[in-house]
Amino acid sequence: MIRLKTRFLYLVILLLGLTVGTAGSASSDTGKDETESHEKGGKFDASSFIMDHVADSHEWHILTRKDGSHVAIYLPVIIYDKNSGLQIFSSERLAHGHSYRGYSIAHEGRYAGKIVRLDEAGHHDGSKPPLDFSITKAVFGMMVASVILLLLMLGLARSYRRRGVSAPRGFQGFLEPIILFVRDDIAIPNIGEHKYSRYMPYLLTVFFFILINNLLGLVPFFPFGANVTGNVNVTFVLAFITFLITQFSGNRSHWRHVFAAPGVPLWLLPIMIPIEIIGLFSKPFALMIRLFANITAGHIIVLSLVALIFIFESVFVAPVSIFFVLFMDCIELLVAFLQAYVFTLLSALFIGMATAEPEHH
Amino acid sequence: MLLQSSLASPAIGTVFWTTLIFLMLLFLLWKFAWGPIMKAVSSREDMIRNALDAAEKAREEMKVLQADNEIILRKAREERDKILRDARVAYERMMSEAKEKSQSESDAMVRRARELIEREKVSAIAEVKREVAQLAIEVASRVVGETLKSDAEQQKLIERYLREIEANRN
Numbered sequence: 001m002i003r004l005k006t007r008f009l010y011l012v013i014l015l016l017g018l019t020v021g022t023a024g025s026a027s028s029d030t031g032k033d034e035t036e037s038h039e040k041g042g043k044f045d046a047s048s049f050i051m052d053h054v055a056d057s058h059e060w061h062i063l064t065r066k067d068g069s070h071v072a073i074y075l076p077v078i079i080y081d082k083n084s085g086l087q088i089f090s091s092e093r094l095a096h097g098h099s100y101r102g103y104s105i106a107h108e109g110r111y112a113g114k115i116v117r118l119d120e121a122g123h124h125d126g127s128k129p130p131l132d133f134s135i136t137k138a139v140f141g142m143m144v145a146s147v148i149l150l151l152l153m154l155g156l157a158r159s160y161r162r163r164g165v166s167a168p169r170g171f172q173g174f175l176e177p178i179i180l181f182v183r184d185d186i187a188i189p190n191i192g193e194h195k196y197s198r199y200m201p202y203l204l205t206v207f208f209f210i211l212i213n214n215l216l217g218l219v220p221f222f223p224f225g226a227n228v229t230g231n232v233n234v235t236f237v238l239a240f241i242t243f244l245i246t247q248f249s250g251n252r253s254h255w256r257h258v259f260a261a262p263g264v265p266l267w268l269l270p271i272m273i274p275i276e277i278i279g280l281f282s283k284p285f286a287l288m289i290r291l292f293a294n295i296t297a298g299h300i301i302v303l304s305l306v307a308l309i310f311i312f313e314s315v316f317v318a319p320v321s322i323f324f325v326l327f328m329d330c331i332e333l334l335v336a337f338l339q340a341y342v343f344t345l346l347s348a349l350f351i352g353m354a355t356a357e358p359e360h361h
Numbered sequence: 362m363l364l365q366s367s368l369a370s371p372a373i374g375t376v377f378w379t380t381l382i383f384l385m386l387l388f389l390l391w392k393f394a395w396g397p398i399m400k401a402v403s404s405r406e407d408m409i410r411n412a413l414d415a416a417e418k419a420r421e422e423m424k425v426l427q428a429d430n431e432i433i434l435r436k437a438r439e440e441r442d443k444i445l446r447d448a449r450v451a452y453e454r455m456m457s458e459a460k461e462k463s464q465s466e467s468d469a470m471v472r473r474a475r476e477l478i479e480r481e482k483v484s485a486i487a488e489v490k491r492e493v494a495q496l497a498i499e500v501a502s503r504v505v506g507e508t509l510k511s512d513a514e515q516q517k518l519i520e521r522y523l524r525e526i527e528a529n530r531n
Contacts, residue, residue: 056372056375078374113370114370114372131374132374136372136374136375138375139375139382146382146385149386150390150394153394153395153398156398157396157398160402161401164401165404165405165408176402179399180402183399200399201387201390201391201395204395205386205387205391231375232369232370232371233371233372236371236376237379238379238383
């Protein structure tokens with residue numbers, strides 16, 4: 001118990017240390033390069049500074065040197081265009097407003113941040129953007145997180161195989177309570193003793209996937225710090241998978257409840273059925289928005305606090321900002337666990353509702 | 362600015378990659394991590410539950426055994442008490458019997474001795490009488506012998522005396 005506590009303390013200190021890193025790297029960001037994007041008429045534009053860090057991008061910007069040159073990881077761009085087919089090239093070609101093969105990244109308008117096709121004059125030709133399958137920052141961050149998660153869990157599985165049924169030790173002792181928590185406090189109470197084991201792999205995967213992406217999102221260094229779970233497309237996929245699992249495991253009483261809710265008079269059904277159908281979709285929709293909004297909000301707050309330093313253009317604001325960022329990161333650490341828990345809990349709840357046997361009165 | 366940015370805009374590429382990565386992750390973890398881990402955890406839980414059950418059962422058995430022991434012990438104690446009581450009774454009976462027997466035996470012995478003594482006494486007295494009579498005859502013959510010459514007279518006299526003695530005695 002004490003060992004676990006100290007370990008947790010180390011984790012907190014580590015994360016706090018890295019948070020100070022955020023402030024540092026952010027300041028170097030804004031120092032020079034961001035003059036072109038974050039400053040409007042010589043004034044610091046906090047909004048674009050924050051958005052650039054929270055939103056997805058094709059390159060992974062690390063820092064800008066004093067001479068204005070950039071250190072960035074240029075991720076591959078993969079686009080599919082009806083006219084010219086599949087194209088793969090480095091995002092370095094498109095960096096800083098450059099155009100390549102008739103494509104560039106739009107900076108304003110409806111398709112801001114997206115790769116668009118250019119006309120002869122070098123302006124967006126107004127057509128719909130090509131399908132963009134690029135390995136963006138969020139995708140890359142997700143890959144890194146997935147590899148870490150995979151290594152972690154395969155290592156855990158190996159240690160179980162090696163040690164058999166003896167008491168958990170070391171890292172096993174840290175992860176096993178979390179796994180048991182997902183089983184005993186999320187899956188079993190919501191889905192039931194008999195059916196829960198079918199859904200355990202999904203619940204565990206989604207829990208640890210969200211958790212590790214949340215946690216790595218708090219780490220400000222490459223290859224961490226991508227806003228993965230704060231990306232609405234990512235949360236959409238997760239919520240959609242929950243939706244599919246819920247609907248495909250729905251039993252007779254689940255569908256009966258939707259199309260002929262017991263105890264509802266017949267004349268109310270034309271109203272009730274659409275409401276129930278909307279309900280089917282609004283549940284995963286809420287899952288999607290909740291995770292996306294919580295994580296994005298956390299990132300925005302941390303970045304806003306950092307931005308305060310540049311808004312006030314005073315180094316004396318820095319200690320205050322750093323203090324509040326530390327505080328926020330502690331909360332974000334909690335939120336990282338909480339949102340993983342809530343998403344998994346609600347997924348289990350929806351599955352449990354869809355598979356519940358009707359009570360016999 | 363917030364809505365203008367790509368923060369909440371759909372991106373097919375991200376959806377595609379997320380789906381791919383997540384499903385791959387789900388498959389790999391399902392196959393190689395969650396399966397073995399859940400199996401190990403549940404088998405350990407089964408083991409612990411079985412061990413606890415066995416311990417509980419052993420305790421129950423122990424309790425039963427202890428109760429049995431208690432009963433056996435009590436029975437043994439009762440039996441011991443009974444045996445002791447019986448032994449005491451038997452002892453007392455034997456003692457009294459032995460006492461009675463020895464009493465009667467000693468009584469018989471005394472009686473026999475007394476009878477023997479009586480008999481001896483009678484015979485001794487008879488002997489003495491005879492002896493005395495002999496002596497008396499001898500003495501008397503010597504004394505009387507001088508005066509009584511004839512044996513016939515002598516005999517008559519003796520018989521008369523004897524008759525007198527007998528009569529006197531009676």
